[in-house]
Amino acid sequence: MSDKERWQAAERLALALTEGGLQRMSARALAVFLFTDAETVTMGDIADRLGVSAGSVSGAVKALLSVGLIERLPAPGSRREHYRLRDNAWPTLFSTQNTVVRVMLQAAETGIATTASGDPAHERLMRMRDFYQFLLRELPGLLQRWEQEQHPARHSGRGTQPA
Amino acid sequence: MSDKERWQAAERLALALTEGGLQRMSARALAVFLFTDAETVTMGDIADRLGVSAGSVSGAVKALLSVGLIERLPAPGSRREHYRLRDNAWPTLFSTQNTVVRVMLQAAETGIATTASGDPAHERLMRMRDFYQFLLRELPGLLQRWEQEQHPARHSGRGTQPA
DNA sequence: GCCAAAGTTCGGAAATTTCTGAAGTCTTCC
DNA sequence: GGAAGACTTCAGAAATTTCCGAACTTTGGC
Numbered sequence: 442m443s444d445k446e447r448w449q450a451a452e453r454l455a456l457a458l459t460e461g462g463l464q465r466m467s468a469r470a471l472a473v474f475l476f477t478d479a480e481t482v483t484m485g486d487i488a489d490r491l492g493v494s495a496g497s498v499s500g501a502v503k504a505l506l507s508v509g510l511i512e513r514l515p516a517p518g519s520r521r522e523h524y525r526l527r528d529n530a531w532p533t534l535f536s537t538q539n540t541v542v543r544v545m546l547q548a549a550e551t552g553i554a555t556t557a558s559g560d561p562a563h564e565r566l567m568r569m570r571d572f573y574q575f576l577l578r579e580l581p582g583l584l585q586r587w588e589q590e591q592h593p594a595r596h597s598g599r600g601t602q603p604a
Numbered sequence: 605m606s607d608k609e610r611w612q613a614a615e616r617l618a619l620a621l622t623e624g625g626l627q628r629m630s631a632r633a634l635a636v637f638l639f640t641d642a643e644t645v646t647m648g649d650i651a652d653r654l655g656v657s658a659g660s661v662s663g664a665v666k667a668l669l670s671v672g673l674i675e676r677l678p679a680p681g682s683r684r685e686h687y688r689l690r691d692n693a694w695p696t697l698f699s700t701q702n703t704v705v706r707v708m709l710q711a712a713e714t715g716i717a718t719t720a721s722g723d724p725a726h727e728r729l730m731r732m733r734d735f736y737q738f739l740l741r742e743l744p745g746l747l748q749r750w751e752q753e754q755h756p757a758r759h760s761g762r763g764t765q766p767a
Numbered sequence: 768g769c770c771a772a773a774g775t776t777c778g779g780a781a782a783t784t785t786c787t788g789a790a791g792t793c794t795t796c797c
Numbered sequence: 798g799g800a801a802g803a804c805t806t807c808a809g810a811a812a813t814t815t816c817c818g819a820a821c822t823t824t825g826g827c
Contacts, residue, residue, distance in 0.1 A: 447718035454711035461704050462623060465815070475732065476715055480724050484774070494817050499775055520772065520825060526728060531735040538701075541624050548617035552639055555610035561643050565689060569638065572694040575750055583746070587738055628785070647804070657787050662805055683795060684803065 451476040462537070466493070470501040474511055474526040481514055481523040509533045532584050539580060546573040614639040625700070626667075629656070633664040637674055637689040644677055644686040672696045695747050702743060709736040 451472040458468035473487050488498045502524060505511045510530045514523040527533065549570040556563040614635040621631035636650050651661045665687060668674045673693045677686040690696065712733040719726040 443718040447715055450711045450714035450718065453714075454708065457704055457707035457711065460625060460707075461701075462625070475728055476725050478719075478723055478725050495774070496776075496818070497816055500816090503775090522774080528731075531732055535735075535739070538624075541620055544620040544623075545617060548613045548620065551613035551616075552610055555606040555613065556641075560641055562639050562641050565638055569694055572698075572750065575753065576698070579746055579749070583742055586742070587735065590738065658804070659788075659806075660786055663786090666805090683801095 447476060461534075464501070464504060466497050466501040467504045469493075470498065471505060471510060471526075474505075474524070481525045483521040483523055485521065508537060532587060536580075536584065539577070542573050542576050542580075546570060546577065549573065610639060624697075627664070629660050629664040630667045632656075633661065634668060634673060634689075637668075637687070644688040646684040646686055648684065671700060695750060699743075699747065702740070705736050705739050705743075709733060709740065712736065 452469070454475065455465070455468040455472040458471060459465050463471070469491055470487050473490050474482060477486070477490070479486070484495065484498045484502060487493075487502070488495050491498075502511070506513065506524075510527060510533060511524050512527050514525060516522055549566050552566040553563060553570060556566065615632070617638065618628070618631040618635040621634060622628050626634070632654055633650050636653050637645060640649070640653070642649070647658065647661045647665060650665070651658050654661075665674070669676065669687075673690060673696060674687050675690050677688060679685055712729050715729040716726060716733060719729065
């Protein structure tokens with residue numbers, strides 16, 4: 442019974458990921474990577490679990506690889522390719538939003554360049570630009586703080602690489 | 605000519621906002637609120653500018669109001685309602701992502717509750733939970749820092765000198 | 768070298784989202 | 798208090814997204 446709840450939670454997560462910008466099928470596949478009991482999964486596993494076609498899984502896995510959320514394992518001469526969630530998947534996912542921030546910033550700057558100082562639009566666009574510049578300044582530090590919490594108080598030297 | 609560039613920038617912004625989770629029409633309307641030269645706009649202005657129906661504008665404005673990105677002005681006995689971008693529109697927009705974060709956190713916790721300690725899934729879900737808990741802790745402070753930059757050095761005694 | 772299984776690609780169907788247009792409601796002005 | 802303009806609502810059309818399934822390519826085993 443708790444297994445059913447578990448995959449319900451997985452589907453809810455997939456929904457949230459979709460809200461966050463992922464394609465539907467990519468989101469569902471990512472949920473499998475998270476909630477599966479196995480260390481690694483194959484495309485067949487995902488297709489099986491979700492009850493979808495191999496073609497859909499292929500596209501979803503490709504997309505997840507391209508954004509760095511999962512990785513292909515150095516396959517030990519197996520027929521099937523094995524994949525797993527990358528260690529830093531969540532910071533990576535969070536960081537993809539930076540590209541949205543950059544586009545917003547760019548749009549604001551273009552707008553500023555095409556309006557005269559003193560125009561209401563000019564003022565609004567400058568406020569917008571300031572905010573997204575602020576975000577772009579702050580986000581890297583945020584992720585650094587996360588890294589530090591992960592590697593508690595070693596020497597302050599270079600962090601250990603997460604596999 | 606630079607006016608054309610300007611509205612092109614507006615449409616690009618709308619695209620980015622769509623990526624960020626807004627409905628298409630709401631995104632385009634918000635772009636109008638930003639790039640218009642007027643202090644306030646009416647629904648008719650928006651419909652005119654975007655070349656869409658009054659019905660579409662009505663829905664878009666309603667959505668933007670509900671998330672607090674725009675406000676209706678206390679109309680001085682006018683026939684048309686006037687609206688404008690709210691001052692804190694950008695922090696507000698950014699904050700809406702918190703709800704996504706909360707859903708992710710919730711899904712992780714449900715998953716944790718349905719797996720045994722030691723299971724690979726259990727480990728993965730705990731890492732995920734930790735990350736989103738971290739975000740939820742950090743984001744309020746981030747917005748506070750923004751507020752402080754906006755109201756420079758009231759009587760805090762310390763000379764703020766941002767980068 | 769040949770077979771079989773795994774993975775990829777892509778055209779088209781299905782489902783979902785999005786917008787319009789027309790009818791209805793409310794408000795202001797005279 | 799009647800008329801006209803502004804706004805809302807909603808059913809259906811249009812457009813976009815999403816997924817499947819079948820044909821094709823690649824890889825590993827013998």
